[in-house]
Amino acid sequence: MATAWPRWRPSSPPMPSSSSSSPSSSFTADPPAEFLCPISGTLMADPVVVPPGQTFERACIQACAALAFSPPAVAADLSSLPPSASSPLVLVPNVALRTAILNWCDRLSLPYPAPLSPDTARDVVRRLMPSPPPPPPRSQAPPPASSVRTRSYYSDDFVQQQQEARREGGSTEERIMAMLGAGPAEQEAAMALLRKTARENAEMRRELCTPRLLAALRPMLLSGDAGVQVNAAAALVNLSLEAENKVRIVRSGAVSPLVEVLRSGHPEARDHAAGAVYSLAVEDENRAAIGVLGAIPPLLELFACAGAAHLARREAGMALYHVSLSGMNRSKIARTPGVVRTLLAAAEAARDDRANEADAAALRRIAVMILANLAGCPDGRTALMDGGAVAAVVRLMSSGSAAPGSAEEEYCISSLYGMSRGSLRFRGLARAAGVEAALTPVAEGAGGVGRDMARRTLRAMRGEDDEAAVTATGLLGRQWDDGSVVSEGLVSIRRPPPRRSSYGAGASGSNTTQF
Secondary structure (H helix, E strand, O other), X not given: OOOOOOOOOOOOOXXXXXXXXXXXXXXXXXXXXXXXXXXXXXXXOOXXXXXXXXXXXXXXXXXXXXXXXXXXXXXXOHHHOXXXXXXXXXXXXXXXXXXXXXHHHHHOOOOOOOOOOHHHHHHHHHHHOOOOOOOOOOOOXXXXXXXXXXXXXXXXXXXXXXHHHHHOOOOHHHHHHHHOOOOHHHHHHHHHHHHHHHHHOHHHHHHHOOXXXXXXXXXXHOOOOHHHHHHHHHHHXXXXXXXXXXXXXXXOOOHHHXXXXXXXXXXXXXXXXXXXXXXXXXXXXXXXXXXXXOOHHHHHHHHHOOOOOHHHHHHHHHHHHHHOOOHHHHHHHHHOOOHHHHHHHHHHHHHHOXXXXXXHHHHHHHHHHHHHHHOOOHHHHHHHHHOOHHHHHHHHHHOOOOOOOOHHHHHHXXXXXXXXXXXXXXXXXXXXXXXXXXXXXXXXXXXXXXXXXXXHXXXXXXXXXXXXXXXXXXXXXXXXXXXXXXXXXXXXHHOOOOOOOOOOOOOOOOOOOOO
């Protein structure tokens, strides 16, 4: 039976000796709490983001990983990540926070903080670790060796784990963990069992979403065996169906292997991985971490891949849409090379696909939903105008692809409205593209958010001062990144996210997400 990992007990950070200096010892002002490392309590010199989306001083989080110690401040399970692990802890520099810390120091004429040395960081972490439990009495006899004979392809460790699982009651979790100790065939069977069990009912999904099983899932996602990888990815989708599991899965460090599967995994596993990221991104708390950990480029590539299954493209697009609801991620998406060209191509290719009109309409809507979100930040507006989005959106409206009164038309109007905010450049592009002819019928039509945004966009084209928020319908507004306000009255935006249905248990089962 595994020993429970010691939990962190709060204690004050170590005080520097009189003969040494601390990076923060000369500070006379209290820094903001977000500038302090949760582990050392000192001003961060090299802040990094770990997979759950938390920020720490690099040396401190590396010391925690090296000592296999997980304080409560760290959501990731570092105790299951030894220094020699094949999937080391991913650390992403938090450039924005570091810049804010340096600016704060400049404003107060304070010296910049210096990074902690590895030895100092290890000393800090060791001070936080409780004393290890005493060893068992020496008189305690070791367990008797197994006398069971098995076929040669079962290892002795596997046999022992199977026996321990039976002795401990044979729970599903124990059965799965015992099977993972053998070769690829047993690992595939274990992942298929987890996939099937997690599909069956909500109670089992909650019961099986444990740190132990999630830690075991990570290497299965990176397995070179297609059957293991496919079933592991599908099992993770099924576990993520429960709202309370979503944050837990991201904090377990599962996003990084999912991103690897999206980039270079088996095609069916890649499709499942897109579904998993979509399911996880529905939870607001997960979106920043998913963007930081590199999911945006492979999701965009899958969404644009004409040869991929339609369902996989739709899942990738919906994952991108939910990820783009985070302000930090909107800028990341906008700075991704070719993103606007890719989205516009997807929207216009879908417009021309008459053979599969329903599928084409779904992809087109997702593309314009993401475009509308990108228009909510300065980087997005610049990228949209650089990529020819003004003319492309007008084409969608004038061709009937974004039919009058449809959700697609509202997203198109929202995109144009966002690009018009405080941009002289938009005026010229809008005149050349025929925005006035496309928006005038909407502006003169019945009341609604679309009409209000169309009117304000036309006034912006004429250079009229119009800084009031679009709140004529009385619906709540949403603050955009540059301080302007756009209503979220678009009905399709305000609907709750669709529920995902479970994956099948067969090796070739498909995602059955309903939109």
